[in-house]
Amino acid sequence: MKKKLLLLITLATFTYAVQAQDTAKTDPPLMISGSVDTYFKYDFAKHSNIPTSFASDQNSISIGMIDLALKKKVGKAAFVGEMSFGPRGQAQSIPNNATDNNSYHVQNLYVSYDVTDKFNLTGGYMATFMGYEVISPVGNFNYSTSYLFTNGPFQNAGFKATYLFSDKASLMAGIFNDAWNVYTSVSKVNTFGAQLMVAPAKGWTAYINLLTGTLSGTEIDLTTSYQITNAFKLGLNAADFSAAKAVGTGGFSGIALYPQVAVAKDVTLGLRGEYFKTKTGSVTTLGPKPGSSVTAFTLTANLKSGPLTLIPELRLDNNKSLSDGFTKSGGITPTKSASQFILAAVYSF
């Protein structure tokens, strides 16, 4: 009886407290989120062959990054500031690669304003809207990255406007710095970007993306995913990139398919099958030489335990030509194929 009485009093106190807070209308608190990731990689040629963006260290227990994001929204105005520390968020995230390899890197730093419930304005340095994969390991199913991701933009600084027609369609258009992955423009803000989102069916979303500029080149991208059942999801990314004349000739195109199936409450298996083709020209990619191609298969499992995800992954890449860059053990004899194993751990909060 005493316990029940105490419980009732506590409930009443809690209710009163909630009502008092409602009356005061306090601002939502500053929110912190982020992740930490670490990995072991072993390339079966005993040296790193596959040009994945992250998970680069051979036969080493290495770190990805600690990613820390601050977010707050008061009324219609919001900001996100996301910084990362560690190889994945520093030199491997490009902006610091050529200057200092040892400083932090900003992943997102933007402010936004909801002009109406359907119209939003955002400006700053943002993760790119292009493509299927992202820098944050929390946002990817596979730990290694696709050729399409590695060779596409990571971030774009700019100003964009997004209009939500309904739950099933939205349109974004924006103007961005003249180069990808830079905090400061080279000289102009003249890259145009647009994204059309459509949701043709329940669980199915598709994004048609365009990014074009006289220095950054032109990339057209389709990113779509369809949660066909609660257990089965199919994703697809297709893109075509042509380098700007100011930079050179060439580019790439490719397609990647991402089937994923949840086999148990905490276990999901996924395959990434990718075909990546480089265009003939002067521009080189992180991949096969210009005018060649590569096919890559990555089998990945996500084993979840609360906020922790263990990611074992096996990857096999097959180049079109012997001279596309892979070498056998010893690093001299060329070979068409390369394979690697990764075991990664990602903790998100």
Next chain:
Amino acid sequence: MCSQIASAQKEMLQLDEANKYVYYQVVDKQGVAADTLYQRGSYFIKMANFKRRPENVVANAIVTKGKFLVYNGSSVVKKEGGEISYTLSIETKDQKYRYKISDFVFTPYTRDRFDNMVPMPGIEVPIEKLASKYSQKEADNYLSQTGMFCQATSRNLKQYMDKISIARVEEPIKKVVTDKW
């Protein structure tokens, strides 16, 4: 004590004949006609700003749908864990009304590339099956928040059905007289 509160809130939900969670109450309103109660219920739906237009299934009955957010974590690391959609039905008769909040379905949220929490399209888990998809702790947390939401909705609805003045009375600002002393 906190876990006791959570458990109490979860227990506010009942299981119906089909083993589905519902929040259900029959309330006596002596001396109030069915039509009056219906109008008050309709006004509540209007003021609560439900996205869906109410559907009139039978006379003196209102059915509408809505959704609410549920959260993970606490303090600065608190974030949206997902959203739960539900159906609210209110039926009125002379001198009494009943209401039911039911059909709870959970859609998880995921963090997008811009660090926003967004729904994972296509994943819908009836809350009765939360424990089979998520940890017991997460399932209990979401059920507890569902109970809290139902309690709050119930309190709010009761105010409208009792026709207690909802409008806040603006109290005159008390000013201090400083020129006479």
